[in-house]
Amino acid sequence: MAIQSASPTPSMFRKKSTPVLNTAASYLSAVSEADARARAPRGTPNSTPALSLSSSVTSSSEDTVLHEREELNSDGLAYPKVPPTSEQVFTTVHAEFGHCANDSYRFTSRYNPARPLKAGEQDPPYYILLTTYISYILVILFGHLRDFFGKRFKATDYRHLLAHGGYAALNSDFDSFYTRRLKLRIDDCFSHPVTGVPGRTIVLLDRYSPNHNKSILLTGGKTRGLNVSSYNYLGFAQSKGACADASAESIRRYGISACGSRREGGTSDLHIQAEALVARFLGMEDSLISSMGFATNSTVIPALVSKGCLVISDELNHASIRFGVRLSGANVRMFKHNDVKSLEALLREVISQGQPKTHRPWKKILVIVEGLYSMEGTLVELPAIMELKKKYKFYLFIDEAHSIGAIGPHGRGVCDYYDVNPRDVDILMGTFTKSFGAAGGYIAGNRSLIDRIRLSGHAGAYAEAMAPPILTQVVASMASIMGVTLPRLDKPTSSTRSLLTRHSDSTLNVIAEEAPAWRGTALAAWLPTWMPTPQSMCDGSDSQMRLRRLAFNARYLNRALRKLGFITYGSADSPVVPLLLFHPGKMAVFSRLMRTRPTPIVVVVVAYPATSLVTSRVRFCLSASHTKEDIDTILVACDEIGDLLDLKQGVGERWPLQEIMARAVELVHMEES
Amino acid sequence: MNTTTTALEPLFTLLSQSYTTLETTFSKIPGSAVVARYVRSSHQNDPGRTLLEVILILFAIRTLLQSRTRADNSGKHFIKFDEKEVDELVDEWTPEPLGAPLDEREQAEIDNSPVIVGPVGPKPKLSNGKTVTNLASYNFTGLAGNETIKERSIDALVKYGLGSCGPPGFYGTQDVHMQLEKDIADFLGTEAAIIYAQAFSTISSVIPAFCKRGDIIIADRGVNFAIQKGLQISRSTIRWYDHNDLKSLEQVLESTEKERRKKKGPLTRRFIVTEGIFDHDGAMSDLPKLVELKQKYKYRLILDESVSFGSIGRTGRGLTELYNVPASQVDMLVGSLANGLTACGGFCAGSHIVVNHQRINGTSFVFSAAMPPLLSVAASEGINILRSTPSILSTLQENIRAIRSILDRVDCIAIPAHPASPMIHLYVRLPSPTHLLPSAALASPALSSASGRLSNPSSPHPRDPEIFDCDLEDGILQDIVDEVLAQGVMVTRAKRLRGQELTEVRPSIRLAATSALSKKDCEKAASVVKTAFIKVVGRHRK
Numbered sequence A: 001m002a003i004q005s006a007s008p009t010p011s012m013f014r015k016k017s018t019p020v021l022n023t024a025a026s027y028l029s030a031v032s033e034a035d036a037r038a039r040a041p042r043g044t045p046n047s048t049p050a051l052s053l054s055s056s057v058t059s060s061s062e063d064t065v066l067h068e069r070e071e072l073n074s075d076g077l078a079y080p081k082v083p084p085t086s087e088q089v090f091t092t093v094h095a096e097f098g099h100c101a102n103d104s105y106r107f108t109s110r111y112n113p114a115r116p117l118k119a120g121e122q123d124p125p126y127y128i129l130l131t132t133y134i135s136y137i138l139v140i141l142f143g144h145l146r147d148f149f150g151k152r153f154k155a156t157d158y159r160h161l162l163a164h165g166g167y168a169a170l171n172s173d174f175d176s177f178y179t180r181r182l183k184l185r186i187d188d189c190f191s192h193p194v195t196g197v198p199g200r201t202i203v204l205l206d207r208y209s210p211n212h213n214k215s216i217l218l219t220g221g222k223t224r225g226l227n228v229s230s231y232n233y234l235g236f237a238q239s240k241g242a243c244a245d246a247s248a249e250s251i252r253r254y255g256i257s258a259c260g261s262r263r264e265g266g267t268s269d270l271h272i273q274a275e276a277l278v279a280r281f282l283g284m285e286d287s288l289i290s291s292m293g294f295a296t297n298s299t300v301i302p303a304l305v306s307k308g309c310l311v312i313s314d315e316l317n318h319a320s321i322r323f324g325v326r327l328s329g330a331n332v333r334m335f336k337h338n339d340v341k342s343l344e345a346l347l348r349e350v351i352s353q354g355q356p357k358t359h360r361p362w363k364k365i366l367v368i369v370e371g372l373y374s375m376e377g378t379l380v381e382l383p384a385i386m387e388l389k390k391k392y393k394f395y396l397f398i399d400e401a402h403s404i405g406a407i408g409p410h411g412r413g414v415c416d417y418y419d420v421n422p423r424d425v426d427i428l429m430g431t432f433t434k435s436f437g438a439a440g441g442y443i444a445g446n447r448s449l450i451d452r453i454r455l456s457g458h459a460g461a462y463a464e465a466m467a468p469p470i471l472t473q474v475v476a477s478m479a480s481i482m483g484v485t486l487p488r489l490d491k492p493t494s495s496t497r498s499l500l501t502r503h504s505d506s507t508l509n510v511i512a513e514e515a516p517a518w519r520g521t522a523l524a525a526w527l528p529t530w531m532p533t534p535q536s537m538c539d540g541s542d543s544q545m546r547l548r549r550l551a552f553n554a555r556y557l558n559r560a561l562r563k564l565g566f567i568t569y570g571s572a573d574s575p576v577v578p579l580l581l582f583h584p585g586k587m588a589v590f591s592r593l594m595r596t597r598p599t600p601i602v603v604v605v606v607a608y609p610a611t612s613l614v615t616s617r618v619r620f621c622l623s624a625s626h627t628k629e630d631i632d633t634i635l636v637a638c639d640e641i642g643d644l645l646d647l648k649q650g651v652g653e654r655w656p657l658q659e660i661m662a663r664a665v666e667l668v669h670m671e672e673s
Numbered sequence B: 001m002n003t004t005t006t007a008l009e010p011l012f013t014l015l016s017q018s019y020t021t022l023e024t025t026f027s028k029i030p031g032s033a034v035v036a037r038y039v040r041s042s043h044q045n046d047p048g049r050t051l052l053e054v055i056l057i058l059f060a061i062r063t064l065l066q067s068r069t070r071a072d073n074s075g076k077h078f079i080k081f082d083e084k085e086v087d088e089l090v091d092e093w094t095p096e097p098l099g100a101p102l103d104e105r106e107q108a109e110i111d112n113s114p115v116i117v118g119p120v121g122p123k124p125k126l127s128n129g130k131t132v133t134n135l136a137s138y139n140f141t142g143l144a145g146n147e148t149i150k151e152r153s154i155d156a157l158v159k160y161g162l163g164s165c166g167p168p169g170f171y172g173t174q175d176v177h178m179q180l181e182k183d184i185a186d187f188l189g190t191e192a193a194i195i196y197a198q199a200f201s202t203i204s205s206v207i208p209a210f211c212k213r214g215d216i217i218i219a220d221r222g223v224n225f226a227i228q229k230g231l232q233i234s235r236s237t238i239r240w241y242d243h244n245d246l247k248s249l250e251q252v253l254e255s256t257e258k259e260r261r262k263k264k265g266p267l268t269r270r271f272i273v274t275e276g277i278f279d280h281d282g283a284m285s286d287l288p289k290l291v292e293l294k295q296k297y298k299y300r301l302i303l304d305e306s307v308s309f310g311s312i313g314r315t316g317r318g319l320t321e322l323y324n325v326p327a328s329q330v331d332m333l334v335g336s337l338a339n340g341l342t343a344c345g346g347f348c349a350g351s352h353i354v355v356n357h358q359r360i361n362g363t364s365f366v367f368s369a370a371m372p373p374l375l376s377v378a379a380s381e382g383i384n385i386l387r388s389t390p391s392i393l394s395t396l397q398e399n400i401r402a403i404r405s406i407l408d409r410v411d412c413i414a415i416p417a418h419p420a421s422p423m424i425h426l427y428v429r430l431p432s433p434t435h436l437l438p439s440a441a442l443a444s445p446a447l448s449s450a451s452g453r454l455s456n457p458s459s460p461h462p463r464d465p466e467i468f469d470c471d472l473e474d475g476i477l478q479d480i481v482d483e484v485l486a487q488g489v490m491v492t493r494a495k496r497l498r499g500q501e502l503t504e505v506r507p508s509i510r511l512a513a514t515s516a517l518s519k520k521d522c523e524k525a526a527s528v529v530k531t532a533f534i535k536v537v538g539r540h541r542k
């Protein structure tokens, strides 16, 4: 498993002698110039002055482009296959954020009450299940056989798995059986190191293993692939553009670190501004930012519930939620994944029974669900849960790690999608690692509750505060989704001041009155004065483009895979699309076949323990940065590999691939069959 | 009583006979030893995982038969209600509020937290417009605002964008992450290292990655909150020794060993968990002695160097450098990249086996997005700078000495911190008799063992706990902090989660020395602190 660099680079960040195009503006003008020239000599992209110019653009930022492969660009990853026309101006790097000017490839992510929520999960034929079990049993048997003989004939290899020298093994042969005997076989599909921006495409560092994955070495080569793995829903993983410019500026002004925990001097004006913006983005009274998404759950939940309280948790909730619940000391009960009936039955039981043994009433009951389940693609059935909430008086905690930004007509998550008033939800939690291309997480609720969490949550006293550049990325991307209302209403310094002394309530009320309603735009006065606010960010055109492209891509891939005959899970509006493979062996083959195609496609495969034993799957994470052509590329690949691996086990109407690609827009707008 | 025993005797013999026959027949079945061993070892390690293969078969049968077993509520304590009664109970139930409202003091605490406007550094500007001398922020090495680091980070931003957009297992591992891991391992001299996205969440994942139910952990009574949480999650058997008292550790090691021999239990994993410099009071562990003990008793050492990494030793490598102990002798060396290197995140350094194990079992590593690449680059660059500029650490030590020379012999201040610790805790020493006691205990930490009375190793509370009045001392200290701030120096009380720590931590003011200030500034700031202490305590005496 050791990953060693075959040829270690002495310094990764040698200052290059070529001038660096520092601002997005200068870079982009160079790109559009290059594009303009590329248009002229169509068909011979290899030997044109255009190419030499564009490579001069890229040589200043070797990040975005790989020299060796891109000369050809047969795969359309680095530059669009069809160069833009003269009216089209694209302000993004195609490899990071694809160029797509066709306005019909857009959709709005919104709940349609007339549509059934559950898209009817399909079960595979029995022979698939049976062979899946058999293949597990086979590998397990082989594993034990190999262990049996290995321990006798290759004792040194097992030394660290057995007690020796008076020390018990750190990781006994039993504990590590699955890692050694099952996961190791397909280790080449996991933890693949990458370099550069995890945007529309991603650059893999090539690796090989001389000894069946015992050690995996880097070859030094790189491969660019189409990226359907990163949580980059709105495409904010960009090294060029307004957000990157803002973050760079904040490094210049603020440096890298907040140097301490929030309550021990680590709070800066940026924290206050960002928290105010997050609260408004979500339509909540107040919010608290923490420097890690995982820690947001694991350090906040213990501040909400304790002994004598009950947490009701969806059975597929994320590890961070379980971690937090375990630390809290509260009792936990689980209900069947996304099953409101099961939730209601459980509620009736626990409220009527009270605490175990004593039958005392519960102090409080907290129901924790996720907005969008990252392994299933299912959306929480919020309207039904809100109904239950009225009746059963529990508190509701929604983890919107994946749904915030990615779902809803305004990108405000599941409340936006279902048109539920967010203030009816007690706690909204989310992370910035996904849609915002940043890091960390937030928790939002009413003011006194958030203040309580500031004091009693573990992070406030002990964990490092979020770093300034990360905060800036959060603010810039969030402002970009909201749109910004110019001109600045009052003198910028005074508005910052009023945020900073927010406890004098009068000032806050003033701001609240100024503030447009939920799902409105951000006021420029809420943003740092030095932050660049380009036109496309202010008028909301950038965010509309991102949101609507993502919604289109999500629906297109979901629908198209079903029409091809695959079994997928989840909502058609979900940007996470799990495609069921069932067999553990097919995971590795699928991943490798995708990776080694002429246009490599980078996918995530998951199996037990992240899923149930038999439902191994490949997971596509779509992004606003993908173009329709990219989805087509994925469909062609899936179609071929699906035939090869016998994956098309779904029932329902099927369309041929060509028809799907031709009627994509129609397919997206079609109602559920 | 007697008669029933005799009456039942035939039954007992029958039972035990049939049991032995069962056992022997079972052992005759080929492969049964493997099965038996399986069940045994799985039970010890993780009952959940035992069942996996059983479940595999059961699951297969279940799916084939489609007989859905429904969980029925026939538990012993289950009371049957009809629908109407349930509805009534539901109507009657009123939950407590989700968050208890803040009292006045808590509200003041929130409202009066200082807010820094602009960059953090030795002289930041606060939201009230004042520029202050900063003895609160963790900027030991003065790397905050370092221009080279900024430049490298911007280069990284231009190359990688900001976020990593995925967990390390799913294409979140960038080349710069691998580089940082290598840099840390090289810097410390271990085989490998693994980085986590947040320092606080590092050790609470490292501990449960290795320590399972049935394993034995011997921990210091004064370990920090993150370690406490790690211990809680691990579900291991925990024994405590007196804070920073290695004699007490040895006694606990000895008694635990005896206990094990008596029980003839199987060999389980055994760990000593402690800190390099303690977050709670700035005391320093005697690493050579610790290593000697752990080798003697065959324990593994999990050492949290969150404070000492990047602040102690000639070039900031931490305790291992200070004591000249090879880092490879510390099995799991956990540190923070946020404190000494002013970046973000934490790490665990150790052997390849230790590190690779965490890549699959470190919860907050596996289930969280990788650290933003630019922060890794900043940390790597920080290590580079420390390596090549030993003067940073010597300046830091000079500044610590300057501060200590002023505060060490003040009547109303007690300092539990080690003289070389950059984190300096100040207790208030009140002249009333009840409060003389804790400071007396402080002067000789080995008091409890010297008097021959041992603390109970199963309890986190020591036999002779320090006695102090939390609210009173907190109030005085906050007055001092406010007074000091009015004089243009920012310091902070050490913020503790009262009621959530295993044992109450004595209130203190926590100074963080930095090499970025001049010696004169440090002396001036320390004098301000001293004056404020004398003034406020004096006021209190009246």
Ligand SMILES: Cc1ncc(COP(=O)(O)O)c(C=O)c1O
Residues within 6 Å of the ligand: A292, A293, A294, A295, A297, A318, A320, A370, A374, A399, A401, A402, A431, A432, A433, A439, A440, A441, B367, B368, B369, B370
């Ligand atoms: C539901 C959920 N919550 C929390 C997290 C943790 O977030 P982060 O990666 O920012 O630590 C994740 C990430 O995978 C998640 O899916």
